[in-house]
Amino acid sequence: MDIESTICGAVVKAVKELYGQDVPAKMIQLQKTKEAFEGNLTLVVFPFLKASRKKPEDTAQDIGLYLQQYCEAVERFNVVKGFLNLIVAKGAWLSLLNDINADEKFGEKKSTGDSPLVMVEYSSPNTNKPLHLGHVRNNLLGWSLSKIMEANGNKVVKTNIVNDRGIHICKSMLAWQKWGDGETPESSGKKGDHLIGDYYVAFDKHYREECAALKAQYVTDGLDEDKAEEKAKSEAPLIKEAHEMLVKWEQGDKEVRALWEKMNSWVYAGFDETYQALGVSFDKIYYESNTYLEGKKKVEEGLAKGLFFRKEDGSVWADLTREGLDQKLLIRSDGTSVYMTQDIGTAEMRFNDYPIDKMIYVVGNEQNYHFQVLSLLLDRLGFKWGKDLVHFSYGMVELPNGKMKSREGTVVDADDLIATMIDDARKTSDELGKFKDMTETEKQEIARIVGLGALKYFILKVDARKNMLFNPEESIDFNGNTGPFIQYTYARIRSIMRKAAEQGLNLGPVATDAPLNDKEVELIQKMNEFGVAVADAGENYNPAGIANYCYDLTKLFNQFYHDYSILSAGTETEKLTRLVIAKNVAKTIKNGMELLGIEVPERM
Incomplete structure (x- = not known):
């Protein structure tokens, strides 16, 4: 009902x-x-x-x-x-409970042939370094948002745009040429993305040394500190070589392109391992090395139509002053494209590939202005969803201390973070005696599920628009608003269900005249609110709403479980009613956590 x-x-x-x-x-x-x-x-x-x-x-x-x-x-x-x-009326609640029991995906909507197609872009890594903590928040938000949009009856395409071209890529390539001595992921035993990241750091180290030496020379020659530093940065031999390599890449130089393809393949293999560990994937991956040319074509078309203008130095601009913004560079005077041009090209390719109704970009809040401009430009160029594109803008994520800093010493590496969370989950579960009578394989799998659940839940329960502090120690707690608390409650209910199955109990429809206490009514009412939580999360692009709903439902069940026995209820009717309630609380928790990309273990 x-x-x-x-x-x-x-x-x-x-x-x-x-x-x-x-x-x-x-x-x-x-x-x-x-x-x-x-x-x-x-x-x-x-x-x-x-x-x-x-x-x-x-x-x-x-x-x-x-x-x-x-x-x-x-x-x-x-x-x-x-x-x-x-x-x-109690009968209405019991009728509703039977409806919930009969629908494995109660509260969610299925897509149809007429459903809108929503494309969600997330991850967007650079191929010169491994994924870090910021990417973790991005990937988790993007994946969860995709699942939430699907649960609201949309067709969804999950997409990634890889930044695989530009001066930053050439820096890693040049450093490997100079100091790599033929090193590969196989010979070094390193993941490909980490190996390339090491050479990016090596370039920066040598480049800073060159800059310092040149600056000292220019100051000795009479330049002031600021001008000497600026000149040193542009005149350092390494940066000049990197720019020369970029020009060769743009011109299609065979050797440079072959090296680029080889090193990128190492990075992609490394990325895939991290994505798999995080439990995220994509339906379609685009590469900026392909999209930037499409963007230039689209800008030239706009120029011919009078939508943009060319300055005397040959650069192409968009005048957005009527919209209350400034003028925006689209093509540099030397003919090279900027990020905005690449995003236009990516939009063109996507629009040709899919009949997109809504486009959602999951990108940090430092790019707010970029997407404000992109929306206006895409609308001007005739993309039907351009004006209404959604920039899912999220805040920064940081750690309270530096103990999990990456080998670069500046950012938290995603692989290190995942490994540490799983290790911490293993230690905490051992200390609390959660692993009794389990095989080593089971222990490892549950540690993985709990560790990743702790990481994902802690990040996703926070309003995405806010900056957040990720505290690994707080996240792995079997009490309070954490992933492990919810996972443990699910496992507890599943244990009750196994015992009920051993007794041969049939958990079919509940009699509509069965007795109900206030706590049971509260649980049925709360389960019924799942559909509202899903709809709200989709409308407001808010995975945190699902996380907090799961916590509220879990907390309510634990209060009920503390006050009332299930398998030892006073009457058979009460026992069956409570079992059906418990079974569906577990189902709702599982469905809700699934929308967050979080697994729940059958036992803990």
Whole structure:
């Protein structure tokens, strides 16, 4: 039974029969009753005063009496000023419980042939270094958002744009040529992305040494400190060589391109390992080495149509002053493209590949202005979703201390972080005695599930728009608002279900006249709110809403479990009802955590 819809329909009839007025369903405000008052749902009656021409209390009394007599979902009511608190009939709750029990994906919507196609872009790594903690938040948000959009009935394409060209790539390539001595991932025993990252760091080290020496020379020659430093940065032999390599790459030099392809292949193999460990994947990967040329073509088309303008030095610009912004460079005077041009090219390729209805970019908040401009440019160029593109802007994530810093010494490496979380989960579970009677394989698998669950939940429970502090020690806690607390509750319920199965209990539909206590009603009502949480998370692009819903449901179940026995309930009817409730709480937790990309173990 859809209790809210049933009551809303009855309210429409009540106002018509009591006061002779037709009211639209959207006028009916039905909300969860506040804890301080008796009731399950509260109707706000102020919108009906014009029709009733009575005081709020009298109007609420009229409608309450009508619902009590003619609506099977309402057992009784009470009035508090202009609010009508409704106590829902036990039979309605039990009917709803049976509906939840019959639907494995209760609260989620399935896509159809007519469903909108949503494309979600996330990850967007550079091929000159491994993924880091910032990428972890990006990937987890992107994956979760994709699952949430699917649960709201959309067709979803998960996509990645790899920044595989530019001066930063040439720096790693040049350093490997100079100091690599033929080193490979196989010969070094390193993941490919880490190996390339090491050479990027090596380039920077040697480059800084060159700059320091040149700066000292220029200061000796009479230049002031600032000008000497600026000149040294542009005149250092290494940076000149890197720029020469970039020009050769742009010109299609065979040797440079062959080295580029070889080193990128090492990086991609490394990325794939990290993505697999995180449990994320993509339906389509685009590469900026392909998209930047498409972007230049699209900008030239816009130039020919008068959408953009060319300056005397040959550079191409977009004038956005009418929109309250500035002028934006699209093609440099030397003919090379900028990031904006590449994003235009990527959009063109994607639009040709898929009939996109909505485009969501999962990118940090330092790029807010970039996407404001991109939206205007894509709209100007005729992309139907350009004006309404969504920049899912998220804040920075940091650690409280530097103990897990990467080999670069500046950022937290994603692989190091994942390994540390799994190791910490193993140690904590051992200390708490969670691994009794388990094989070594089981212990390793549960440590992986709990460690990654702790990492993902801790990051996703925070409003994505906010900067956050990730504390590994706080995240692996079997109490409080953490992933392991929710996972442990799920495993506990599954243990109860196994015992019920051993007793041969049939968990089919519950009798609609079975007894229900207030805590059981609360759990059924909370499970029914899952669909609202999913819809809200999709509308507001907010995975944190799902995380906090899962925590609230878990907390409510633990309160119930503390107060009432399930397998030793007073009567067989009570036992079966509680088992069906517990079974569906576990199902809802599993479905909710799945939307966050988090696994739940069958035992812990």
